[in-house]
Amino acid sequence: MPNVGEMAKKLSPKGWAMIIGSVVGGIAFLMIVMSMASKPSYSTLEAGIDPAQTGKITSTLSAQGISYQLQNNGTAVAVDSTQTAKARVALATAGLLTTQQPGFSLLDKQQLGQSNFQQQLTYERALEGQLGSTIETVDGVTSATVNLVIPNTQDQLFSDQSQAATASVLLGGSQLSSESVRGIAQLVASSVPGLNVNKVTVNGADGTQLWPTSGSSGAGEGLLSKQQAEQKYDSTMSSQVNAMLAQTLGVGKAQVVINANVDANQATSDALVYAKKGTPLTQTTQTETLKGGNASAAGVSGTAGNIPAYAAGAGGGGSGSNYSNKTTNTNYGVNKTVTHTVVAPGNVLNQSVSVLVDKSVPAASLPAIKQAVSNAVGLNAKRGDTLSVGQLAFAKQPTAAPPAASPTAMLKYAKYGAAALGSLLFLVFAGRMLRRREREAFAGQPTWLRELEAPRTLASLEAAQQGGGGAVTAAAPTEVMALKSPVNVARRQVEDLVERDPERVAQQVRAWMTEED
Numbered sequence: 001m002p003n004v005g006e007m008a009k010k011l012s013p014k015g016w017a018m019i020i021g022s023v024v025g026g027i028a029f030l031m032i033v034m035s036m037a038s039k040p041s042y043s044t045l046e047a048g049i050d051p052a053q054t055g056k057i058t059s060t061l062s063a064q065g066i067s068y069q070l071q072n073n074g075t076a077v078a079v080d081s082t083q084t085a086k087a088r089v090a091l092a093t094a095g096l097l098t099t100q101q102p103g104f105s106l107l108d109k110q111q112l113g114q115s116n117f118q119q120q121l122t123y124e125r126a127l128e129g130q131l132g133s134t135i136e137t138v139d140g141v142t143s144a145t146v147n148l149v150i151p152n153t154q155d156q157l158f159s160d161q162s163q164a165a166t167a168s169v170l171l172g173g174s175q176l177s178s179e180s181v182r183g184i185a186q187l188v189a190s191s192v193p194g195l196n197v198n199k200v201t202v203n204g205a206d207g208t209q210l211w212p213t214s215g216s217s218g219a220g221e222g223l224l225s226k227q228q229a230e231q232k233y234d235s236t237m238s239s240q241v242n243a244m245l246a247q248t249l250g251v252g253k254a255q256v257v258i259n260a261n262v263d264a265n266q267a268t269s270d271a272l273v274y275a276k277k278g279t280p281l282t283q284t285t286q287t288e289t290l291k292g293g294n295a296s297a298a299g300v301s302g303t304a305g306n307i308p309a310y311a312a313g314a315g316g317g318g319s320g321s322n323y324s325n326k327t328t329n330t331n332y333g334v335n336k337t338v339t340h341t342v343v344a345p346g347n348v349l350n351q352s353v354s355v356l357v358d359k360s361v362p363a364a365s366l367p368a369i370k371q372a373v374s375n376a377v378g379l380n381a382k383r384g385d386t387l388s389v390g391q392l393a394f395a396k397q398p399t400a401a402p403p404a405a406s407p408t409a410m411l412k413y414a415k416y417g418a419a420a421l422g423s424l425l426f427l428v429f430a431g432r433m434l435r436r437r438e439r440e441a442f443a444g445q446p447t448w449l450r451e452l453e454a455p456r457t458l459a460s461l462e463a464a465q466q467g468g469g470g471a472v473t474a475a476a477p478t479e480v481m482a483l484k485s486p487v488n489v490a491r492r493q494v495e496d497l498v499e500r501d502p503e504r505v506a507q508q509v510r511a512w513m514t515e516e517d
């Protein structure tokens with residue numbers, strides 16, 4: 001066993017720096033390898049996801065104990081590479097696995113020499129895939145399959161009977177409102193040349209025909225039914241209030257349920273308002289004047305007895321009389337305003353709001369929660385709205401179990417460990433080799449140097465010469481002819497050592513000189 005203390009004393013600062021650097025590098029390399037080995041690798045499972053569906057996908061993966069990672073701002077989901085198959089099965093079972101349909105990219109793969117029928121068929125397939133991908137972006141639609149029948153215009157050019165284009169759409173997902181279904185039908189009809197909206201058939205996942213319906217051609221085809229209007233209002237308001245409470249109290253700390261009575265009937269309202277002051281329309285002014293002259297006495301006929309007493313004295317007074325009369329007539333009109341209003345459906349008649357809070361929430365926060373929910377839903381006590389707040393112990397949310405290590409992952413970790421162990425052994429053996437070379441270079445005096453320093457007698461030299469250059473006797477310590485070798489290996493080693501590290505050679509020579517003194 002080598003003496004560690006003696007080895008440590010003989011090491012120079014450069015040697016210590018090499019050893020310490022090797023140890024630090026080995027530890028850093030081992031830590032990097034272990035961190036890379038312990039970090040799971042993720043592969044993208046789905047991309048281009050609607051952010052509204054991301055929460056459902058992550059909940060399904062967590063319930064199955066599958067580790068996941070969100071990418072591209074929540075529009076892509078990546079899972080552990082060893083759990084890809086399990087994740088696909090879980091999402092397909094829940095109806096959340098979207099398949100990328102071929103769209104207009106099919107037109108880029110067309111080849112020269114295709115017939116008119118092949119080109120028409122490729123165009124229909126590309127348009128079907130593009131429409132299906134577009135419809136899947138609608139909120140509430142998880143899958144969409146579109147089938148188109150587009151007649152060839154060249155075949156019908158000289159035909160008496162023309163065939164109209166038709167389309168069928170199969171939707172998968174939650175229950176859609178009639179307005180959403182009508183929008184999908186309009187989308188398909190507007191994307192296909194010569195397709196009428198009444199020639200589009202939309203069916204749900206259960207086979208129910210959603211479009212066209214019996215009232216699809218009426219004036220109120222876009223109106224929601226009472227049940228649909230109430231469901232839409234309840235879900236919208238509940239999601240908004242739940243999001244508000246989740247931001248303040250935390251996820252899973254409160255739950256709000258709203259049950260509203262919505263008026264889904266469309267009504268009209270007419271209002272007639274008169275102005276308080278009239279407006280003059282026409283004005284008529286009439287002026288009448290009369291001037292009287294002097295009366296003569298000879299012109300009076302009849303006798304004095306036939307003239308009444310009141311007329312007898314009037315003859316002289318009527319001379320020089322004037323008559324004037326002015327009349328003004330104005331017609332007034334009253335200003336009025338007629339308002340015709342169409343009252344859209346959706347007016348809330350009354351609603352009841354129920355709020356449940358977890359026991360972990362302090363009781364002192366309940367009044368503030370009640371006031372916040374009341375303001376958020378627009379609670380109106382005059383129309384009969386009610387609000388109830390309760391506190392219960394919520395069930396604990398299931399936590400995803402850590403994934404079990406598969407044999408493939410264990411083998412991968414074993415390879416990393418073997419690489420780290422090999423690197424560490426290389427550093428150890430390299431350090432030992434360096435220390436051994438240092439010991440060999442300065443471990444005592446060389447043999448040739450000791451032989452030169454040892455005194456030899458003249459008799460021994462003569463005896464060696466009389467031997468005819470043969471083998472040296474046992475009494476002789478060494479052969480004289482060995483010093484005359486054409487290649488002095490020891491001297492070359494010393495010269496190389498002097499060139500490589502002259503300071504250490506000088507230190508050794510000084511040590512020898514000190515010992516002789």
